[in-house]
Amino acid sequence: MDTDDRIPITLLCGPLGAGKTTLVNRLVADPGDRRLAVVLNDMGEVNVDAATVERETDDGVIDLSNGCICCRLGDDLVGELLELVERRDVDHVVIEASGISEPLPIARTLTTPGDSGDPTARFRLAAVVAVVDAYGFWKAFDPEAGLPASAPDPDRPLAEVLVDQIEFCDSLLLNKCDLVPDDALDAVEAAVRELQPRAPIRRTVECDVPTETVLGDDSFDFDAVSRAPGWKRALAAGRDGAETGSGRPGGDDHGHGHDHDHGDVPAAVAHGVGSIVYEHDRPFHPERFAAWLDEWDGRVVRAKGFAYVASRPDTVFGLSQAGPSLRIGPLGEWGDDDPETRLVFIGRDLDDGAIERGLDACIVADADLGSLPEPADDPFPIERRLDRD
Ligand SMILES: Nc1nc2c(ncn2[C@@H]2O[C@H](COP(=O)(O)OP(=O)(O)OP(=O)(O)O)[C@@H](O)[C@H]2O)c(=O)[nH]1
Numbered sequence: 502m503d504t505d506d507r508i509p510i511t512l513l514c515g516p517l518g519a520g521k522t523t524l525v526n527r528l529v530a531d532p533g534d535r536r537l538a539v540v541l542n543d544m545g546e547v548n549v550d551a552a553t554v555e556r557e558t559d560d561g562v563i564d565l566s567n568g569c570i571c572c573r574l575g576d577d578l579v580g581e582l583l584e585l586v587e588r589r590d591v592d593h594v595v596i597e598a599s600g601i602s603e604p605l606p607i608a609r610t611l612t613t614p615g616d617s618g619d620p621t622a623r624f625r626l627a628a629v630v631a632v633v634d635a636y637g638f639w640k641a642f643d644p645e646a647g648l649p650a651s652a653p654d655p656d657r658p659l660a661e662v663l664v665d666q667i668e669f670c671d672s673l674l675l676n677k678c679d680l681v682p683d684d685a686l687d688a689v690e691a692a693v694r695e696l697q698p699r700a701p702i703r704r705t706v707e708c709d710v711p712t713e714t715v716l717g718d719d720s721f722d723f724d725a726v727s728r729a730p731g732w733k734r735a736l737a738a739g740r741d742g743a744e745t746g747s748g749r750p751g752g753d754d755h756g757h758g759h760d761h762d763h764g765d766v767p768a769a770v771a772h773g774v775g776s777i778v779y780e781h782d783r784p785f786h787p788e789r790f791a792a793w794l795d796e797w798d799g800r801v802v803r804a805k806g807f808a809y810v811a812s813r814p815d816t817v818f819g820l821s822q823a824g825p826s827l828r829i830g831p832l833g834e835w836g837d838d839d840p841e842t843r844l845v846f847i848g849r850d851l852d853d854g855a856i857e858r859g860l861d862a863c864i865v866a867d868a869d870l871g872s873l874p875e876p877a878d879d880p881f882p883i884e885r886r887l888d889r890d
Contacts (some may be wrong), residue, residue: 504574505617507621507622507624507625508591508592508593508594508623508624508625509593509594509624509625509626509627509716509719510582510587510593510594510595510596510611510624510625510626510627511593511594511595511596511627511628511715511716511718512596512598512604512608512611512626512628512629512630512764513525513595513596513597513598513630513631513632514598514602514604514607514629514630514631514666514669514670515599515600515631515632515633515634515666515674515676516554516600516601516633516637516662516663516666517599517600518600518637519600519633519634519676519677520632520634520674520676520677520705520707520708520820521597521598521632522597523676523707523708524630524632524708524710525539525541525595525597526528527708527709527710527712527717528595528712528715531712532593532712532716533712533713533716535592535593536589536590536591536592536593537591537592537593537594537595537714537716538562538575538585538589538591538593538594538595538596539562539594539596539864540562540576540578540581540582540594540595540596540597541562541597542596542597542598542599542602556826558612563567570626572805574628574702576597577617577721578607578611578616579610579611579615579618579620580608580618581619582594582620582623582624583617583618583620583623586623593716595625595716596865600660600662602662603662603665603666603669604629604631604665604666604669604670604715605665605669605727608626608629608669608721608723610724611624611626611725612626614860616768619869621643625745626716626721627716627718627719627720627721628671628672628715628719628720628721629669629670629671629721630670630671630672630673630674630715630718631666631670631672631673631674631697631700632673632674632676632708633667633673633675633676633693634664634672634677635675635676635677635678635681635689635690635704635837636674636677636680636681637663637677638663638675638689638692638693639681639685639688639689641663641824641825659821660833661821661824661826663823663824664696664803664822664823664824665823667693667696667868668695668696668697668729668730668731669686669725669726669727669729669730670697670700670726670731671699671700671718671720671721671726672700672702672714672715672720673693673697673700673701673703674703674705674708674710675689675690675693675700675701675702675703675704675705676705676706676707676708678704679704679706685772686704688773688774688826688849690702690704691774692774692802692847694731694774695731695763695774695775695776695802695803695847696730696731696732696802696847697729697730697731698731698734698805699725699726699729700729712747712834730774730801730805731776731845731847732803732806732845732847735776735777735778736806736843736844736845737777738804738827747867759883761847765890766876768795773849773850773851774847774848774849774885775847775848775851776845776846776847776848776851777845777846777853777854777856777857778843778844778845778846779806779842779843779844779845779846779853779857779860779866780841780842780843781809781841781842781860781861782809782839782840782842782846783809783864783865784810784811784814784840784842784864784865785808785809785810785811785842785863785864785865786811786864786865786866786869786873787810787811787812787813787873787874787879787880787881788874789862789863789882790808790810790860790863790879790881791879791881791883793827793860793863794827794860794883796859797822797827797887798846798848798851798852798855798856798886800848800849800850800851801822801845801846801847801848801851802823802824802847802848802849803822803823803824803846803848804820804821804822804827804844804845804846804847805820805821805822805844805845806819806820806842806843806844807819807820807841807842807843807844808820808829808842809835809840809841810879810881811865811869811870811873812873812875812876812879812881813831813876813881814840815834815835815840816832816833816834816835817831817833817834817835817840818830818831818832818833818881819832820844822863822887825886825887826884826885826886826887827883827885827886827887828882828883828884828886829881829882829883829884830882830883830884831881831882841861842860844860848858863890865868
């Protein structure tokens with residue numbers, strides 16, 4: 502029997518304009534037998550969403566505007582939540598994070614004691630639900646996608662946050678499906694699935710799902726959600742896999758031993774979505790590797806991992822790319838770990854041979870060893886927007 506009488510929290514994340522408020526309004530209009538409270542976080546000074554939702558919930562809205570709960574307002578959030586349950590009977594809380602919020606720090610705030618008190622004494626995080634705009638996703642990651650010109654042109658500067666939101670969730674609503682043709686939608690879903698192998702994905706228009714699907718979801722598990730991202734699984738499979746050598750096509754076997762539905766795999770294959778893991782225990786030549794990054798394959802939706810660079814052999818370089826933004830810089834030291842490069846590339850119609858050959862050509866040769874740049878002169882860190890046109 503479930504004896505946990507703490508108040509469940511459902512955390513809604515997703516990019517700007519994906520449909521989070523649309524979903525909140527649905528939940529508020531039809532909460533079942535729950536006394537619902539809503540926390541709305543907006544980046545502007547005036548929270549327009551709060552004004553609309555407030556009418557429906559009476560006193561049950563906390564307006565955390567003018568800041569982002571993932572970075573600045575975390576403690577305010579806990580304080581406000583604890584105050585709310587003092588003054589009002591609440592048996593479920595929905596938090597709508599701002600479109601630029603990263604879900605992981607919010608989840609951590611909600612599950613860790615802080616300056617404003619211990620949220621875990623009164624609350625439990627029930628589920629993190631991502632609302633993703635199917636049209637915006639495809640526009641962000643595939644500029645060639647032949648999508649209807651009549652659809653609104655979403656602002657997509659935050660590809661990395663969008664990917665974080667997809668990677669860190671327990672369930673996902675792929676919303677605005679009315680704006681995307683069916684065949685493109687299959688490809689969008691396959692790409693989202695590759696980034697997020699664990700969470701159920703539901704296609705929606707106007708976030709039209711039964712309340713229970715969202716508020717009845719109790720599946721949050723910090724470890725499971727932290728392990729879930731497609732790139733982590735691909736890297737793990739790359740390490741455990743039988744295949745050796747450098748580049749290794751993934752996509753059809755990235756989920757070995759994991760709990761997601763292998764029935765998804767044909768969709769990924771049918772739409773050419775897959776992942777490639779590149780591993781090497783010899784370092785990259787810094788300049789050749791930087792030049793290779795300049796020639797970035799625009800079909801890569803997501804890349805992540807670690808690089809071993811010859812000019813700084815003690816330093817772990819972290820690489821992260823999401824859509825048009827790419828960053829690579831020092832993360833720490835290898836310490837007792839054997840240095841090695843491990844990179845995963847997720848994308849559509851990836852040419853694994855070309856990626857493998859390109860990266861192999863960056864590996865330092867004995868002849869290079871006398872002519873490596875000094876650490877201060879190597880090209881790292883690199884932060885840039887990729888030209889994907
Ligand atoms: N075509 C279409 N429009 C939708 C759909 N869902 C929501 N919208 C519209 O998209 C716009 C943004 O929806 P919101 O619910 O405000 O999105 P949000 O995620 O709360 O946006 P922010 O609060 O800015 O982050 C609104 O005009 C909605 O009416 C959908 O499925 N299809």
